[in-house]
Amino acid sequence: MAVVTNTAYGALPAVHLIAADGAQITVSLFGAHLLSWKTGDGKERLFVSSQTPLDGSKAIRGGVPVIFPQFNVRGPGLRHGFARVSTWRLAGSGGDGGSSYLEFALAPGDLSPEHQQAWPHAFALSLRFTLHGDALEIDYTVRNTGEQAFPFGVALHTYYDVGHLDATSISGLQHQQYTDHHLNTRTQEYPALHFTEKHDRLYQSTPAVTLNTADATLRLEQQGFSEWVVWNPGQADAAALVDLADEEYQRFVCIEPARIDQQPLAAGATWAGKHKIAL
Numbered sequence: 001m002a003v004v005t006n007t008a009y010g011a012l013p014a015v016h017l018i019a020a021d022g023a024q025i026t027v028s029l030f031g032a033h034l035l036s037w038k039t040g041d042g043k044e045r046l047f048v049s050s051q052t053p054l055d056g057s058k059a060i061r062g063g064v065p066v067i068f069p070q071f072n073v074r075g076p077g078l079r080h081g082f083a084r085v086s087t088w089r090l091a092g093s094g095g096d097g098g099s100s101y102l103e104f105a106l107a108p109g110d111l112s113p114e115h116q117q118a119w120p121h122a123f124a125l126s127l128r129f130t131l132h133g134d135a136l137e138i139d140y141t142v143r144n145t146g147e148q149a150f151p152f153g154v155a156l157h158t159y160y161d162v163g164h165l166d167a168t169s170i171s172g173l174q175h176q177q178y179t180d181h182h183l184n185t186r187t188q189e190y191p192a193l194h195f196t197e198k199h200d201r202l203y204q205s206t207p208a209v210t211l212n213t214a215d216a217t218l219r220l221e222q223q224g225f226s227e228w229v230v231w232n233p234g235q236a237d238a239a240a241l242v243d244l245a246d247e248e249y250q251r252f253v254c255i256e257p258a259r260i261d262q263q264p265l266a267a268g269a270t271w272a273g274k275h276k277i278a279l
């Protein structure tokens with residue numbers, strides 16, 4: 001049986017779910033932000049910076065920031081959107097022997113007056129985290145509840161705890177085109193991407209990639225999104241991030257299912273994306 005409890009993570013109210021097989025997640029209401037995912041063997045799969053504020057004053061550095069309605073600076077609003085700095089509601093939870101879930105919701109009434117004014121559209125977001133044995137599924141939907149179309153971009157900005165970058169690679173991207181942070185578009189010829197310097201790349205989506213670390217292999221699948229973003233700041237950019245300790249860039253990579261350009265969602269329409277991470 002699944003056990004759901006209210007808890008705190010730093011100063012943030014959070015919800016903790018333990019599945020029947022011992023797998024567990026902790027999600028803060030601030031950002032509907034997944035902060036910890038431990039598989040049944042007790043191993044933590046996500047990275048959270050030791051320097052991140054955990055009081056709602058700023059986006060959390062680590063875990064799974066939820067990006068909406070714009071990716072990075074690809075839109076006129078707040079960088080990476082307001083969803084990661086808004087307080088969501090717990091909309092449901094439950095489970096049986098096979099799977100357990102937590103579901104969160106965000107609508108205009110949950111936003112600060114400043115964010116509501118900056119983005120005056122009628123929408124409903126839902127995010128459901130489902131634990132299935134050694135896999136985690138995240139179902140993300142965006143509904144237009146108004147009478148006019150609005151533009152939106154989304155991403156699940158997942159920070160994986162990789163132990164050390166030296167032993168980390170991503171496979172499944174060979175022959176894929178990517179755009180790097182210099183805005184060069186190239187094709188990746190080599191089978192596995194290794195992290196020897198800063199990486200900030202946008203790949204067209206492929207159904208699955210594999211993250212290889214010293215002691216684990218994770219298969220990442222996405223449906224409904226259009227890109228994979230692969231990001232590690234490297235040493236110099238990490239030193240400029242006040243919410244990351246200087247050496248911590250060596251402990252994570254972000255692999256993000258995303259829909260980076262803002263595209264319209266018609267009145268009454270729903271967009272749905274699914275992300276599955278499995279051992």
Ligand SMILES: O=P(O)(O)OC[C@H]1O[C@@H](O)[C@H](O)[C@@H](O)[C@@H]1O
Pocket residue numbers: 059072079080157200201229231256
């Ligand atoms: O510091 P932020 O706003 O959380 O963004 C972190 C990174 O997020 C990544 O998704 C972007 O590709 C990077 O360009 C960006 O630096």
